Amino acid sequence: MIFDKVKRLAVVLDSPELDAPPVFSSGDVVSGRVVLELSASCRVEALKLHAEGSARVHWTESRSAGSSTAYTQNYSDEVEYLNRREALLQAEGGELTLLAAGRHDFPFSFQLPDETLVTSFEGEHGSVRYWVKVKLHRPWAAVRKVKKEFTVIQPIDINTPALLAPQAGTRDKTARVWYRNCGQVSVTAKIDRKGYTPGEVIPIFAEFDNSSSRSVIPKAIITQTQSFVARGTQRQKRTVVATLSGEAVGARRRQTWQGRAIKIPPVGPSILQCRIIKVEYMLRVCVGVPGTSKLSLELPLVIGTIPLHPFGSRTSSVSSQYSVNLDWLRMALPEQPEPPPEYSSVITEEEAEQQSPTAPQPVDDLSGILERPLMAFVQEFRFLPPPMYSEVDPNPPPCNMRPRCMTC
CATH class of the missing domain: 2.60.40.640 (Immunoglobulin-like)
Structure with a gap:
């Protein structure tokens, strides 16, 4: 031994x-x-x-080549x-x-x-x-x-413009029973960004318009696709990593998702830089259409390793929730805003007389100046910007001023 x-x-x-x-x-x-x-x-x-x-x-x-010959x-x-x-x-x-x-x-x-x-x-x-x-x-x-x-682990920072861009799309299909058309089913969906990290929740904003004569059930799934490439041939494997089911949409009805949440489980980050191996993720908003294949809207995802910064998270979440609702406001705002109205046009003559201070008696050398109307002086200062903010008081109190007693 x-x-x-x-x-x-x-x-x-x-x-x-x-x-x-x-x-x-x-x-x-x-x-x-x-x-x-x-x-x-x-x-x-x-x-x-x-x-x-x-x-x-x-x-x-x-x-196999023929009935008896096989090779690998x-x-x-x-x-x-x-x-x-x-x-x-x-x-x-x-x-x-x-x-x-x-x-x-x-x-x-x-x-x-x-x-x-x-x-x-x-x-x-x-x-x-x-x-x-x-x-x-x-x-x-x-x-x-x-x-x-x-x-x-190669870091993937989702705080980049490409991964913070919203993802949206629209798809539609015709429902059929035998050879007869039963109406159209359409899906419109949007998410606030493309990049996420494991553990985050994706709010889905979607609209399902069922113009057919049968009920349909909307779903959302997150899939992982592994792609392997060798000698010009590709092999893929798809896995469902998260699912979300909605309520049935009846015939001639419409349903809306206002931020339905689907959570990303603990999965590996995306691999996009390798020549022979890729790992990609996709959010699919699906509807089963009677008489035809499933209607699926695909929104690409990138699973990163560096989470969203707090400032970016607040900005993206606010914009994602209200970007659709503020479209009408963007259309209503003119490119060149009008100046504000004059103060004299929004108050009565009695209020103007009460608020105006008592003017001193004019002197002889100012008689020519006072012949000009008062609004001529106001017009010169209508559109001037406000004074700049300063921590130093431009009119400090005199040094000999006695402090006021709070107990008096």
């Missing part, structure tokens, strides 16, 4: 949180240590580290994102390194590429994985290997 002196070989990654595994993104530094525990002294040739990250797809399709076709592809090698311990000059019994720690660190990486992903026909692999080379012994995977 061969006695193995290696009791433990492990890779430990540094994490800012004690109980949580580390999560990295492009440009981050991955650091940790390789732990080697020996039960007795051991000679080592090398201890090598290999950091790797790639996206891979693979699936098999069976095809394999599809696979790979895109590399990380490939780094480093020797943590290397024998110099052909001499082996003697390590004493006990525990030995070999620290390491490397930086992830600055270019955009792809978020870690596990799918039915492909995956995106990142890992650190360590190999221990010893004379007259098999190579000892250990592998440690780590998670990479």
